Amino acid sequence: MTTATLDRSVIERIVREIVLGSATSGKATAPKLVVSISARHVHLTDEHVETLFGKGRVLTPAKDLYQDGFYAAEETVAVVGPRRRMLPSVRVLGPTRPQSQVELAFTDGISLGIDLPVRASGKLAGTPGCVLVGPAGVVELKEGVIRAERHVHMNHDHAAYYGVQNGQRMNLRIESTCTLVLEDLLVRADGTSKLEVHLDTDEGNAADLDKATRIELLKPR
Amino acid sequence: MTTATLDRSVIERIVREIVLGSATSGKATAPKLVVSISARHVHLTDEHVETLFGKGRVLTPAKDLYQDGFYAAEETVAVVGPRRRMLPSVRVLGPTRPQSQVELAFTDGISLGIDLPVRASGKLAGTPGCVLVGPAGVVELKEGVIRAERHVHMNHDHAAYYGVQNGQRMNLRIESTCTLVLEDLLVRADGTSKLEVHLDTDEGNAADLDKATRIELLKPR
Numbered sequence: 001m002t003t004a005t006l007d008r009s010v011i012e013r014i015v016r017e018i019v020l021g022s023a024t025s026g027k028a029t030a031p032k033l034v035v036s037i038s039a040r041h042v043h044l045t046d047e048h049v050e051t052l053f054g055k056g057r058v059l060t061p062a063k064d065l066y067q068d069g070f071y072a073a074e075e076t077v078a079v080v081g082p083r084r085r086m087l088p089s090v091r092v093l094g095p096t097r098p099q100s101q102v103e104l105a106f107t108d109g110i111s112l113g114i115d116l117p118v119r120a121s122g123k124l125a126g127t128p129g130c131v132l133v134g135p136a137g138v139v140e141l142k143e144g145v146i147r148a149e150r151h152v153h154m155n156h157d158h159a160a161y162y163g164v165q166n167g168q169r170m171n172l173r174i175e176s177t178c179t180l181v182l183e184d185l186l187v188r189a190d191g192t193s194k195l196e197v198h199l200d201t202d203e204g205n206a207a208d209l210d211k212a213t214r215i216e217l218l219k220p221r
Numbered sequence: 222m223t224t225a226t227l228d229r230s231v232i233e234r235i236v237r238e239i240v241l242g243s244a245t246s247g248k249a250t251a252p253k254l255v256v257s258i259s260a261r262h263v264h265l266t267d268e269h270v271e272t273l274f275g276k277g278r279v280l281t282p283a284k285d286l287y288q289d290g291f292y293a294a295e296e297t298v299a300v301v302g303p304r305r306r307m308l309p310s311v312r313v314l315g316p317t318r319p320q321s322q323v324e325l326a327f328t329d330g331i332s333l334g335i336d337l338p339v340r341a342s343g344k345l346a347g348t349p350g351c352v353l354v355g356p357a358g359v360v361e362l363k364e365g366v367i368r369a370e371r372h373v374h375m376n377h378d379h380a381a382y383y384g385v386q387n388g389q390r391m392n393l394r395i396e397s398t399c400t401l402v403l404e405d406l407l408v409r410a411d412g413t414s415k416l417e418v419h420l421d422t423d424e425g426n427a428a429d430l431d432k433a434t435r436i437e438l439l440k441p442r
Contacts, residue, residue, distance in 0.1 A: 107328055118399055180401055202426040
């Protein structure tokens with residue numbers, strides 16, 4: 001369990017990162033816990049980058065994300081839903097991936113008219129599609145529009161600290177004027193990741209995360 | 222504790238009511254639990270109804286809400302925030318009240334540029350204001366824009382069933398693909414209310430309430 005005072009670090013609007021020191025935990029070994037709120041965003045294949053932005057084009061990193069090697073790109077696309085409603089400017093995150101994927105909050109899904117399935121990143125079989133519109137072209141995704149399943153990245157040391165393993169589930173309690181417990185965060189443990197919880201804007205807004213006074217990552221009993 | 226299978230009753234978009242029978246609880250006395258999601262809405266004074274809609278005008282009930290005597294009106298107003306951003310059509314709920322009040326989700330507050338305080342209904346001192354625009358006139362509210370504190374209405378029999386009293390707090394656990402526990406629901410017990418939890422759209426969307434498979438109202442340990 002990590003309990004902590006709040007120190008706020010807003011990287012940019014696309015990904016708000018709530019940084020929690022471990023000063024009040026009383027445990028010298030408590031790892032630093034970062035909770036990031038991902039606004040709606042898109043991951044693209046190399047091929048789709050060229051279709052949307054032009055032959056030979058690659059993504060232009062604009063802002064590093066908390067996990068090493070990941071970034072918000074300068075590029076944005078329009079996401080068009082089945083009712084011809086549109087989100088006009090959705091940020092692309094890099095690097096590119098083997099399959100393009102659109103991650104939305106439920107609020108976005110309602111405005112687009114898409115009934116979003118909750119999926120782990122990359123588990124896209126049978127998910128809804130959409131149309132992406134860029135300055136140089138259009139991509140019709142047959143599938144790939146999801147609400148990302150809430151999850152926590154960590155390395156093996158963090159996993160040992162919490163007593164969990166890759167693929168297990170944890171709970172996140174956010175204390176604020178709108179206190180809540182988010183259950184079943186998927187643990188994604190590997191050799192190199194920083195300790196970071198990924199939530200979407202609906203979850204962050206429900207909890208008023210920006211005004212949180214205490215955050216705990218908990219192993220379910 | 223009420224655990225229940227789900228039966229859905231959507232009254233209209235302004236207030237979605239998730240009705241839970243008590244069939245699976247095994248307790249004959251378990252009361253029916255309704256969870257309602259209130260979209261953004263406005264309560265008005267008689268005077269403001271006349272200013273906004275015309276001399277001598279009163280609200281026109283369009284749809285009864287779950288609690289007896291309350292209704293969604295046919296009337297809507299535009300809510301204008303400090304950055305001159307606007308929510309063009311916000312439903313008015315009736316009956317009228319001694320003080321006008323605007324209840325928004327955080328998502329609405331972000332789009333309007335208002336940092337919403339979380340308040341119990343009617344506790345408006347020191348809250349932000351806004352401008353309301355109707356077909357017949359304009360009202361400048363000096364205060365009254367809030368995120369409504371999550372709460373549960375009940376009568377004294379329900380309170381006795383749960384072992385709680387007016388003013389105490391309870392937790393609501395919503396089991397879905399996005400399971401969460403909302404803590405600190407304010408208990409509003411009186412002689413006549415039906416058992417009903419009031420959430421806002423951020424909370425409903427965070428939990429994917431429409432797809433909930435189990436909902437429990439719990440007395441904190």
